[in-house]
Amino acid sequence: MENIAEAKILLVDDREENLLALETILRCENYQFVKARSGRQALKCLLDDQDFYLIIMDVVMPDMDGFETAELIYNREKLKNIPIIFLTAMDIEENIYKGYESGAIDYIGKPVIPAILRAKVRAFVELSQKNKRLLAQEEKLRTINKNLEREIHERKLSEEKIKALNKDLEERLAELQSLDAFAGSVSHDLMSPLNNISGLTRILANQYSQQLDEGGKKMVGLIQESSQKMSKLVKNLLLFSRQANAELIKDELDMNDMVGGVLREIESYRSVEGISIRVQELPKALCDGNMVKQLWINFITNAIKYSQKMEQPSIEIGSFQEDQTAVYFVRDNGVGFDMKDYDKLFGPFKRLHNASDYEGTGIGLTIVKRIIERHGGKVWAESTPGKGATFYFTLEKPKPPNCCMLYKECLLHLY
Incomplete structure (x- = not known):
């Protein structure tokens, strides 16, 4: 007081x-x-x-x-x-x-009369003090109320913005799903005539090569090459659309077995002179095996492709832990890319290198990004031109077994 x-x-x-x-x-x-x-x-x-x-x-x-x-x-x-x-x-x-x-x-x-004056002055001063405190509290409450009103107003505005954003997101999602379905349908329909073109061109090259001059043979070769590129693109588009609609089935996956299997499947690197591929011990992950296999194939083949022209091509596959998440990486010593072009890296049909120097469809990293995001993970890259690139991605680690469950399993084995 x-x-x-x-x-x-x-x-x-x-x-x-x-x-x-x-x-x-x-x-x-x-x-x-x-x-x-x-x-x-x-x-x-x-x-x-x-x-x-x-x-x-x-x-x-x-x-x-x-x-x-x-x-x-x-x-x-x-x-x-x-x-x-x-x-x-x-x-x-x-x-x-x-x-x-x-x-x-x-x-x-x-x-x-002094006594009366002192008594009245004291009473009115005390009353004034209480009044001042009440006025101060009233002002404080008024300020709090004003702040609350502003907060409520801002919250209402935020809620309206969120509703509008959610509506826009739903519309965009529906549009994307429609586009994915369309891309899948078109890609599927394109495969049949493409297979016909490839088959007929192969027959032309094998059975009628004697009747073709050098110019004709060259044209047949170009048709075959273009058909193969188109086939890859269509297959990637099919894969891209399927990844959007495929059911995500997560299971505990041994990444060492996965990467080992992918390297055995990719035979192209064996013909790259002097290439070195070093694989660290990799932790397990909780993920969809089919999707993650496609992810590893893409990262590893890209690393081989963009480092194969180096004098001593080198690739390193490893990982580290960040909180409760496993971070995996694929590092090469290849041509790399300029970080100023980073925004284009994971976009569909965006290429940072000349197609004549490094073949590809420009959709592989878009597929990778979609797979990782569907798993709730993150993907990013670091690079310096001429000094290689490192691609990182995160996946959820399997939860440690419950102690009570382990105890019950031990009892079952005992009896």
């Missing part, structure tokens, strides 16, 4: 001896006093400092009496809560209505 001795009181009287008398009577209470010799001087004091707890004012003063001064004080919003005690030698009964109408809280008749 605020110490009453710190309360500031304004004493207003046109006679110095009256001000001195008031100060003497109240001195034992240790109040802070500010004295004014007129109504105008009192108003000036209140303009400079509004932190008063009580005003004790004489009614009869020249130029501006106490009633007029009180009316001017209470016309100001910031001053209307300061209590006023009038001191008067006039007949109180005759002037009481006028005094209360001008804003007085109480009257004390002259000559002043």
Whole structure:
């Protein structure tokens, strides 16, 4: 609670001896006093400092009496809560209505009885202190309420934005699913005529090669090459659309066996002179085996493709742990890429190298990104041109076995 001795009181009287008398009577209470010799001087004091707890004012003063001064004080919003005690030698009964109408809280008749003055001043100062605390709490509550209203308004706006974003996302998702279905359908329909073109071209090359001159044979070779590229692209498009709609079946997967199998399946690297492929011990992951196999095939074949022209091509496959997630990486010492083009890296049909130098469909990393995101993981890359590239991806680690389950299994083996 605020110490009453710190309360500031304004004493207003046109006679110095009256001000001195008031100060003497109240001195034992240790109040802070500010004295004014007129109504105008009192108003000036209140303009400079509004932190008063009580005003004790004489009614009869020249130029501006106490009633007029009180009316001017209470016309100001910031001053209307300061209590006023009038001191008067006039007949109180005759002037009481006028005094209360001008804003007085109480009257004390002259000559002043010290005990009554001290008791009333203490009571009104305490009342003023409580009033100030209530006003401070009211202001604090008003501020809190205003902040809450703003917060509620902002939250409503956020909710509306989220609803709009969700609606937009749903529409885009439906559009993507429709496009995926369309791509799958078109790709499937394209495979049949492509197989016919490849088959007929092979027959032409094998059975009618004697009837073709060098130019004809060259054209047949170009048709075969283009058919193979088109076939790869269509197969990748089919794979891309199937990944979007295929059911995700997660199981505990031994990555060492997976990578070993992929390397045995990819025979092209064996013909790369001097290539070195080093595989670290890899942790298990909780994932869909078929999808993740496609992921490893893509990363490893890319590493081989973009490093095979180096003098000593080198590939490293490894991992490390980040919180409860396994981070896998494939690092090569190949041509690399400029990080300023990073935004294009995982986009469909975006290629960072010339197709004539490094063949490909431009959709492999898009498939990889979709597979990893469907597993709730992340994929990123780091590279410096001419110094190779490292591709990282995260997958969920299998949860450790429950101790109670292990105990039950041990009991089963015992009996």
